[in-house]
Amino acid sequence: MTGRTDTTDVLVLGGAGVDTVIPVPELPLPYADSYMIDSGIRTRAGQTGDFVALGLAALGLRTHHLDLLGDDPEGDLVRALHREHGIALTALPQPAGTKRAVNLVGPDGRRLSLYDTSRAHPDDRFPEARLRELAAASRHVHVTITQPCAHALPVLRGTGVPLSTDLHDWDGENPYHEPFAFTADVVFLSAAALTDPERTVRRIAERGRARTVVATAGAEGALLLADGELTRVPAATPPAPVVDSNGAGDAFAAAFLYGRLSGEPPERCARYGAVAGAHACTVPATRAEAIGRDELLRRASEPGR
Incomplete structure (x- = not known):
């Protein structure tokens, strides 16, 4: 990679969209003909790629987001979010419309997400030349598991730029996730659907390229596999x-990626991730807000936090 001039720290690929957030009295929600939502139903920009880009930018990293967006009110919300936070956005046209979802959020912060899969087509692709151009100008690429990104993986691997991905609530078996799991250099996933998280993270490392795999488990912390060594975070x-x-x-x-790009060891990166994740849990679903660098570093240095 010698001779390159990076203009972006992290290119975030995919995962742009809009959520409609509905506070509910409990989850699962018992059947009823109707519910009165006194705290309001709100629609805001922010799906997984948007939130990763927002988090990176808040930590001072030069961030560029690439995805398909519709020429619709939802797409306007996504564009406005990026303008507000100074995040570069390449929005390719999506005739099917901008991705959207409905999030039911319980009083304890748990959520149930309903995704509108009609706003995508099997032949959705990122133009290869544009993808190569943006990746070549980046220090790192974070790939969401949306459908166009699956087709982008071979192109990205050929650029030699380090890759990360988040498998979310993968059960360790669904074959759709495997190309992402086995192509990325850094793999994040939730342990929520895993019967044996340690076995899964080791399998990812053994079958793929990743030397760092992190399985998050909410209030129980995370499992970090780095260079073959397993650590409880x-x-x-x-x-x-x-x-x-x-x-x-x-x-x-x-x-975590902020720490990695700053040259921190994996354990420190995971500490940063834990602090940022805890902060995110205190932000209402109706807002798009991320922890800043100074606050992250301060909290990560506090003992017992």
């Missing part, structure tokens, strides 16, 4: 009451 103490877990995994990934 304790959860960080949230700085305020937990109101919504949406975006916690994205915040963890962004802060």
